[in-house]
Amino acid sequence: MVEARIGIIGGSGLYKMDALKDVQEIQVQTPFGTPSDALILGTIENTKVAFLARHGRNHTLLPSELPFRANIYAMKQLGVEYLISASAVGSLQEEAKPLDMVVPDQFIDRTKNRVSTFFGEGLVAHIAFGDPVCKNLATVVADAIASLNLPDVTLHRGGTYVCMEGPAFSTKAESNLYRSWGAKIIGMTNLPEAKLAREAEIAYATLALVTDYDCWHPDHDSVTVEMVIANLQRNAVNAQKVIQETVRRLAQNPPKSDAHSALKYAILTQLDRAPSATLDKLRLLLNKYL
Numbered sequence: 460m461v462e463a464r465i466g467i468i469g470g471s472g473l474y475k476m477d478a479l480k481d482v483q484e485i486q487v488q489t490p491f492g493t494p495s496d497a498l499i500l501g502t503i504e505n506t507k508v509a510f511l512a513r514h515g516r517n518h519t520l521l522p523s524e525l526p527f528r529a530n531i532y533a534m535k536q537l538g539v540e541y542l543i544s545a546s547a548v549g550s551l552q553e554e555a556k557p558l559d560m561v562v563p564d565q566f567i568d569r570t571k572n573r574v575s576t577f578f579g580e581g582l583v584a585h586i587a588f589g590d591p592v593c594k595n596l597a598t599v600v601a602d603a604i605a606s607l608n609l610p611d612v613t614l615h616r617g618g619t620y621v622c623m624e625g626p627a628f629s630t631k632a633e634s635n636l637y638r639s640w641g642a643k644i645i646g647m648t649n650l651p652e653a654k655l656a657r658e659a660e661i662a663y664a665t666l667a668l669v670t671d672y673d674c675w676h677p678d679h680d681s682v683t684v685e686m687v688i689a690n691l692q693r694n695a696v697n698a699q700k701v702i703q704e705t706v707r708r709l710a711q712n713p714p715k716s717d718a719h720s721a722l723k724y725a726i727l728t729q730l731d732r733a734p735s736a737t738l739d740k741l742r743l744l745l746n747k748y749l
């Protein structure tokens with residue numbers, strides 16, 4: 460049964476959504492383990508939404524400890540087709556200042572210890588990932604931001620998000636290297652999610668909320684958790700407004716997404732030759748191709 464077509468993953472600072480009504484908490488189990496926390500089902504203006512606190516509601520999970528596969532699979536189990544990730548990021552460019560919002564269109568992977576695929580164990584698939592974000596969903600998010608005219612917030616459409624392993628923040632040499640690559644923002648969580656969402660044929664877009672200038676900026680102190688938290692609280696208020704408006708727009712006009720057929724030309728293994736245990740585990744993703 461479809462519980463919600465729209466999913467929200469709340470990152471640092473966004474552990475719950477006050478705008479959600481008729482809230483129901485559900486413990487979801489997946490073939491890939493237990494998600495970061497219970498999923499919260501609720502409605503925003505009568506549209507059903509599933510919310511998950513990425514690091515758990517008490518922020519108890521490091522980026523490297525996140526059960527990314529369980530989180531995305533759980534969203535799929537609930538019927539989610541559009542997934543919005545609200546995430547705290549550092550800025551790598553002068554023009555993206557704390558409290559600004561970025562809707563990135565590219566990622567660079569600097570993670571080391573993440574499992575970013577559902578496949579393996581006898582079943583090989585290679586999804587296309589040249590455009591890692593769903594352009595149409597990203598446009599809905601960016602248009603929602605623009606329509607709100609939030610004070611002190613500049614919207615940046617597009618830009619590259621560097622996903623680092625953490626938990627320590629970057630060195631200045633690393634931060635300057637990413638700047639020289641033209642990257643705009645840095646975080647620790649979104650790339651594995653974007654890959655897994657694509658494999659699960661869920662459209663994914665990031666609402667990146669700038670909290671700091673990382674450590675490269677000569678006129679700003681290097682990022683600390685204290686600095687991040689101070690801005691997170693203001694960002695969380697703004698993020699909820701954006702999510703509410705995005706959900707309203709998505710409900711009125713759900714966009715087409717290439718992500719919804721991402722596995723069509725991705726699976727290399729003949730499915731009738733794949734081990735039955737693997738097929739059972741992935742049945743939810745493969746159903747329409749079996």
Ligand SMILES: CSC[C@H]1O[C@H](OP(=O)(O)O)[C@H](O)[C@@H]1O
Pocket residue numbers: 469470471472513514522545546547548625646647648649684687
């Ligand atoms: C609290 S600063 C570092 C932390 O914040 C970001 O989390 P999220 O992406 O879940 O909002 C960053 O990725 C780090 O996990």
Ligand SMILES: Nc1ncnc2[nH]cnc12
Pocket residue numbers: 547548549550623628629645646647670671672673674682687
């Ligand atoms: N500077 C930074 N680096 C990595 N992740 C972050 N999340 C928020 N600020 C960050």
